[in-house]
Amino acid sequence: MPDFRIGEADFLLDGEPVRILSGSLHYFRVHPDDWADRIGKARLMGLNTIETYVPWNAHSPRRGEFRTDGMLDLARFLRLVGEAGMHAIVRPGPFICAEWDRGGLPTWLFADPEVGVRRHEKRFLEMVEEYLDAVLAVVAPLQVDRGGPVVLVQVENEYGAFGDDRAYLEAVADIIRRAGITVPLVTVDQPVDEMLAAGGLDGVLRTASFGSRSAERLRTLRAHQSTGPLMCMEFWDGWFDQWGSHHHTTSVEQAAEELDTLLAAGASVNVYMFHGGTSFGLTSGANDKGTYRPTITSYDYDAPLDEAGDPTPKYVAFRDVIARHSPVPDELPAPRTPAPELSAALGEPVPLLADPDAWGTATEHDGPPTLDELDGSPKLAVYVADLAGPDAPVVLSVGEVRDRAAVFLDGDPVGVLEREHHAHALVLPRGRGRLTLVVEDQGGVNYGPRIGETKGLIGPVRLSHPGGAEEVRGWSVRALDLDALPSLWDRTDVRGAGPGPTAWRATFDAQASERHFLHTSGWGKGIAWVNGFCLGRYWRRGPQQTLFVPGPVVREGRNELVVLELDVMADPVARFVAAAVLGPLEP
Incomplete structure (x- = not known):
């Protein structure tokens, strides 16, 4: 069987130097019947490897479950990579970021506030080991030394931007090794001294993530690792979009020039993204750096292959750059054709409010539960309470809304409380009648200290009026089963x-x-x-x-x-x- 390892200056395949020319392609953002097409187009651009994250929360919506059906059939995806004559890099997290809901961490993980997420804490590591054992049972038989395509497996993800718990990283690496992974392990961090120091492990290859100033950033990476191949694990060729902002693109010429500089330095690369695809369903994440900003559905990313799988000018430019450093196939993918109009x-x-029983089953609560406390942690729920306050205007307030609540009184719309606008109060025309709140989780934060935060209505709901203030109690809450909505x-x-x-x-x-x-x-x-x-x-x-x-x-x-x-x-x-x-x- 082939032998893949890390040499003094290069990756070695059966003892011979080999450069990794990889592209990111998330199987969970592409319909399975399109996987082979996207992989084939990566090969035609001159790539020899496909990289993918693995989203823990998609595979394990409940603890003890590990789904591999449909768009989650990782084994099928990796076999297709191998059948195309390409290698694979697997990045299973447990945290992935990826502009994915909660960075891939499942909601149930945060049910116990004492669990030490992304640190060396017994309960968290037990759950991480359950997950990694399940996903790596799929990956291990598909390693290159067993005849499969997988040549690298990543430990955590950009951990240096989050923490510095070396014992935690070592524990994750040990779990991966015990699960049967024999190919080399890697970490990835932004090429900042503090992050590379905090997020790296001795004996594990450090790689970097960047999209500009390639020569400078490779020097920073080398300063933290005197031997071994240089690799940019995320060469950012575009960016993601957020609702209410503009569509981000990057200069084709500048991106191609940076890629050329990187390859001329002898480095290996993973283009992030080669093909972004789509965050189907309600799987997009969000950022919150003082203001909550949810990510859009498209993950086009201004990548060489666009959201629909068509080559772009960036595809042609990157192919030309790669051809200066490595052979590329003569064949080109078919050009874009218009879709039907x-x-x-x-x-x-x-209408939901006219027959709510058809949309789901209600549960009764004294105070408003969070979405996380409801069965299945729904993304959308309807909260109803009967008010017996004054027949005069009152102020309705909520401790915090995560992330949006449309407010109705006796079926009439009153307004919307939006987290993005830091809105948590509005005036009701009267303090009596049936109050209805349609509460939406618009995507879990996927980067930074707010990862894993609770969703829904946070804190009490109150009515304030000249006569005083009172807490609204006696709630009927209906989680909407969106999977059943088409019927x-x-x-x-x-x-x-x-x-x-x-x-x-x-x-x-x-x-x-x-x-x-x-x-x-x-x-x-x-x-x-x-x-x-x-x-x-x-x-x-x-x-x-x-x-x-x-x-x-x-x-x-x-x-x-x-x-x-x-x-x-x-x-x-x-x-x-x-x-x-x-x-x-x-x-």
């Missing part, structure tokens, strides 16, 4: 548009496996499904204006679109356009 009227609206029409006869969240549906005809781009102009804020597959969130706030519909989701003939509108559906028409519209660029 069509429209379909949305109809049969089902809502089988559970209710109520129809008609109304205030509050409303489900709509439409049918459209298509050819099998044709990708589409759903344009959401004229809509407010919500979620869309095609044939039961959740495309993710849309929001008029932008910058993203289209949702990508993978070709494998589309059937021959009749297809069904379902939309959950949380705000206002100004134009109930579904429009499919020829290409992605990801919004205005940075000025």
Whole structure:
């Protein structure tokens, strides 16, 4: 079997120097039937390796469970990499960041506030070992020394930006080794002295993450590691977008020049991202550096291969750079072709507030529970309480809203409390009647000290008026089962548009496996499904204006679109356009 190891200056494959030319491709952000296409296009750009994170929370939504079905079939993905004649790098965390919900850490992990997340604490390490044993049972048989493609496995992820618990890192590395990983281990940190020192381990190859000043940053990396190959584990060729901001792009010419500098120095590289794909469902994360900013659904990342898997000018430029340093195949991928353009009227609206029983089962609580305290930690829930205050205006306040709460009184909209705007209070026209709060988790923070924070309503809900203040008690809370929402029409006869969240549906005809781009102009804020597959969130706030519909989701003939509108559906028409519209660029 092949032997892959770390030499004095190079990676060695069967004793011969080899350079890793890798690209990031997250299997969990790409439909499985598109995996082979994306991997093949990486090979045609001149890459010889595919890198992927592993999201703990997706594989293990409940402790003791480890899912490998559908988009989580890591073994199938790695086998496809091997069948393409390429190597693989696996980065299982346990923390991955990746603009992914909570950085990949599962909600149940934080149920006990005493658990020491990302540090050497007994209960946390027990859960980490359960997870790593499960994921590495998939990876270990696919290592290069057993005939598979995997050549490197990463320990944690950019830990130097979070902490300096060396004992914790050593424990994670030991767990990985005990799980049967025999290929070399690596760490990654930004090329800052403090981070490289805090996040590295003796005997484990340090790698760096950066997207500019390549020569300078390789020198910093070398200062912390006198021998071994130099590698940029994340060569940032683009960036992610956040709701309410612009669409980020990077200069093709500058990115290509930096890649050339890196390769001319003899370094190995992992292009982050080669193909970003899409955070389907409600899996996007968020950042909070004083202001909460949720990440959009598209993870296009301005990568060489765009969200739909088409080559971009950056693909051509990177291929040309790689060709100066390594052989590339003669074949080029097919150019982009337009997607079908069509429209379909949305109809049969089902309003949530008119028949809430059809949307889920309610539970009773004295005070408002957090979303994390509800079964399944839902992303969306409806909180109802009957107020018996004065028949005069009152102030409704919540300790903190994470992340958005639409407020209704007797079915009429009153306003929205948004975390991003630091809003936690508004005026109700009266202090009596039925209070309804539609509470949404817009994505768990994936970087920094707020990782793992509780979602939903934090602290008491109060009514304040000239006569005093009182806490609102006696709550009926209904977690919305979004997986079941496309079948809502089988559970209710109520129809008609109304205030509050409303489900709509439409049918459209298509050819099998044709990708589409759903344009959401004229809509407010919500979620869309095609044939039961959740495309993710849309929001008029932008910058993203289209949702990508993978070709494998589309059937021959009749297809069904379902939309959950949380705000206002100004134009109930579904429009499919020829290409992605990801919004205005940075000025």
